[in-house]
Amino acid sequence: MRWTHALIPTLREAPQDAEIASHQLLLRGGLIRKLSGGIYTFLPLGLRALRKVERIVREEMDRVGALEVLLPAMQPRELWERGPRFDAAKRVMFAAQPLSRERRAVGDLVLGPTHEEVITSTIADEVRSWRQLPKNFYQIQTKFRDELRPRFGLLRAKEFLMKDAYSFDANDSAAEASYRKMYDAYREIFDRCGLKYRIVEADTGVMGGSFSHEFAVPCAVGESEIAFTEDGSYAASIEKARSRFAPRDGRAPRLDTPEKFATPGALTIEALTKNHGVAAADQIKTLVYLCDAKLVLFLLRGDHALNEAKVVALGISEFRAATEAEIAGALGARAGSLGAVGIRAGGGISSVIADEALRDQEGMTTGANEDGFHLRGVSVARDLAVTRWADLRTAVSGELDAASGKPIKIERAIEVGHVFKLGVKYSEAFKANYLDAHGKEHPCVMGCYGIGVTRTLQAIVEQHHDKDGIVWPAAVAPYHALIQLLEAKNAEATACAEKLEETLAARGIEVLFDDRDERPGIKFKDGDLIGIPFQIRIGKKFLQNGKLEFRARGGGATEDLDLVDVPDRLAALLRSTGAR
RNA sequence: CGGGCUGUAGCGCAGUUUGGCUAGCGCGCUUGGUUCGGGACCAAGAGGUCGAGGGUUCAAAUCCCUCCAGCCCGACCA
Numbered sequence A: 001m002r003w004t005h006a007l008i009p010t011l012r013e014a015p016q017d018a019e020i021a022s023h024q025l026l027l028r029g030g031l032i033r034k035l036s037g038g039i040y041t042f043l044p045l046g047l048r049a050l051r052k053v054e055r056i057v058r059e060e061m062d063r064v065g066a067l068e069v070l071l072p073a074m075q076p077r078e079l080w081e082r083g084p085r086f087d088a089a090k091r092v093m094f095a096a097q098p099l100s101r102e103r104r105a106v107g108d109l110v111l112g113p114t115h116e117e118v119i120t121s122t123i124a125d126e127v128r129s130w131r132q133l134p135k136n137f138y139q140i141q142t143k144f145r146d147e148l149r150p151r152f153g154l155l156r157a158k159e160f161l162m163k164d165a166y167s168f169d170a171n172d173s174a175a176e177a178s179y180r181k182m183y184d185a186y187r188e189i190f191d192r193c194g195l196k197y198r199i200v201e202a203d204t205g206v207m208g209g210s211f212s213h214e215f216a217v218p219c220a221v222g223e224s225e226i227a228f229t230e231d232g233s234y235a236a237s238i239e240k241a242r243s244r245f246a247p248r249d250g251r252a253p254r255l256d257t258p259e260k261f262a263t264p265g266a267l268t269i270e271a272l273t274k275n276h277g278v279a280a281a282d283q284i285k286t287l288v289y290l291c292d293a294k295l296v297l298f299l300l301r302g303d304h305a306l307n308e309a310k311v312v313a314l315g316i317s318e319f320r321a322a323t324e325a326e327i328a329g330a331l332g333a334r335a336g337s338l339g340a341v342g343i344r345a346g347g348g349i350s351s352v353i354a355d356e357a358l359r360d361q362e363g364m365t366t367g368a369n370e371d372g373f374h375l376r377g378v379s380v381a382r383d384l385a386v387t388r389w390a391d392l393r394t395a396v397s398g399e400l401d402a403a404s405g406k407p408i409k410i411e412r413a414i415e416v417g418h419v420f421k422l423g424v425k426y427s428e429a430f431k432a433n434y435l436d437a438h439g440k441e442h443p444c445v446m447g448c449y450g451i452g453v454t455r456t457l458q459a460i461v462e463q464h465h466d467k468d469g470i471v472w473p474a475a476v477a478p479y480h481a482l483i484q485l486l487e488a489k490n491a492e493a494t495a496c497a498e499k500l501e502e503t504l505a506a507r508g509i510e511v512l513f514d515d516r517d518e519r520p521g522i523k524f525k526d527g528d529l530i531g532i533p534f535q536i537r538i539g540k541k542f543l544q545n546g547k548l549e550f551r552a553r554g555g556g557a558t559e560d561l562d563l564v565d566v567p568d569r570l571a572a573l574l575r576s577t578g579a580r
Numbered sequence B: 001c002g003g004g005c006u007g008u009a010g011c012g013c014a015g016u017u018u019g020g021c022u023a024g025c026g027c028g029c030u031u032g033g034u035u036c037g038g039g040a041c042c043a044a045g046a047g048g049u050c051g052a053g054g055g056u057u058c059a060a061a062u063c064c065c066u067c068c069a070g071c072c073c074g075a076c077c078a
Helices: A021-028 A044-063 A077-082 A086-092 A116-126 A172-192 A269-276 A308-313 A324-331 A425-429 A453-463 A491-506 A520-530 A540-545 A563-576
Strands: A032-036 A039-042 A074-076 A109-111 A135-144 A159-169 A198-201 A211-218 A224-229 A235-237 A259-262 A284-291 A294-301 A319-321 A351-355 A364-367 A373-378 A388-390 A408-423 A433-435 A441-443 A445-452 A481-485 A511-514 A534-538 A548-552 A559-561
Touching: A021 A032, A021 A453, A039 A044, A044 A135, A044 A159, A044 A172, A044 A453, A074 A077, A077 A086, A077 A109, A077 A116, A116 A135, A116 A159, A116 A425, A116 A445, A135 A172, A159 A172, A159 A453, A172 A211, A172 A408, A172 A445, A198 A224, A211 A224, A211 A453, A284 A324, A284 A364, A308 A319, A408 A425, A408 A453, A425 A445, A445 A453, A481 A491, A481 A520, A491 A511, A491 A534, A491 A540, A491 A563, A511 A520, A534 A563, A540 A548, A548 A563, A559 A563
Parallel strands: A198 A235, A294 A351, A351 A388, A481 A511, A481 A534
Antiparallel strands: A032 A039, A074 A109, A135 A159, A159 A445, A198 A211, A211 A408, A224 A235, A224 A408, A259 A373, A284 A294, A284 A319, A364 A373, A408 A445, A433 A441, A534 A548, A548 A559
């Protein structure tokens, strides 16, 4: 491809709404353009890179026997209403209706944010026998989600390309084998994309299911947090992460009975520490939530934070912090002076759920349910009527892994892939059943597996760039090689460049030929910006002694080669980088 | 949805406080010339509903009202 025939609108400056390097470089390199918030056009160069990622995904899906399908992006709303999670899903869904009133749709349509409902209802009709199992279907398709706040270019967009796959198995162990296959395929995919990533145990959230893993690319602007030990023996998303809490220092005295004391104006953990000398770890934090329409108290140690994902994991589907009025009505005090001493589940409060860190603790301080007063010397076992113990806390950096005792670190990351073992949540809802060898009907055991393809593309750029621009891993680069003709007015140099382009193309090497009549500096800057892995310069040295200058974008010395030697050299390098 | 901010040429911005002549600068674009190895220089050009609508005024990018869009922080997030 000749540069003058292509459209590669590079920019010297980045648009001001692009904050992070990868977003700026995709725009500056002329790979994408923003149409509207969270909605992007792929220009030719960007599309080529995207297709490379897609190709890797396809090859690895095909390799493990997944079958490619294409499910509709437009879906009947009614389908979702029959499914198990419409209420949760509809918050991010777009409706798709004819704008003209005269042209009414037969039923309401939505734009699919994902495809569990479609695939399961389809398979329910087509798969009936154990002989047809296992099956795994995948597609690469545009998803639509109404992100409240799209940002960072392709990292969080309203319209994005996703690879999603759905496995159907006869039983749990078969489903786990399918899961394992996909897990391994994902490692291949992200390895081939040149990404450094961590695989973390993840929360299943609204998706439901029994377990899942997230493929996370560490990145300061990532939207999720992961906890892991340095040696990789433990890794989990922050929602799921468990850790050993640091023990209390044990200086708070045990009392025979709780003792009330005045704490005027001390409404926070910090204020109680500062004004009354009560260490955060010696306090009980009392949080009031409205859970499935009932008031629930959550108790944590003062220095710990509630992890709401763990509340969901308790089986509580709808919850929110209680309002001031609800709190006052149930406990007779305002937030800041709340406590569970004397609270019996069943009255205004339906249950008292306490974090494991509080078990058997003594000498604790908590609110007295009277504004401006707290109780000290509280013994958890003696004074609190805990109805349920659970792990509620958010792990923090520096705590120890529960199993190995090694310190955990917490970092932000981009979630590029997620695998879920779903179980029968969707197959039961849509009656995706099969008959076993004895003629007995069972629901298929499902798994689902997503890769954010456009997000992966940007994650690659985020991980592979330098001050001058993108440094594509060869496997996903829009082109393998860039010919930079620096003497465009010289007939011999031009003929050499044309010959080289032809020779490389004939060998299946994807080549971009910068044939513009521009000054060398511009070509160097643009070449480095768009990051094609190998650059071949035809310039001064060619005029002097017929040599071409061959260099890798990622660094390393420039080699002077004869025209005839370039194709072999390139082909060998591309083979070694796994690009071809 | 709450808080903060911004909308002026394709991109980056000044001008708005204190209303006033033909709305400016850099990059990019066009033409001509000189250049030619890390984003050259000179000259001449093209390109604007100053986010939209309404109002005040002799006069509005500038003041007032309404709306829209975008960005940042938060809430939310499969």
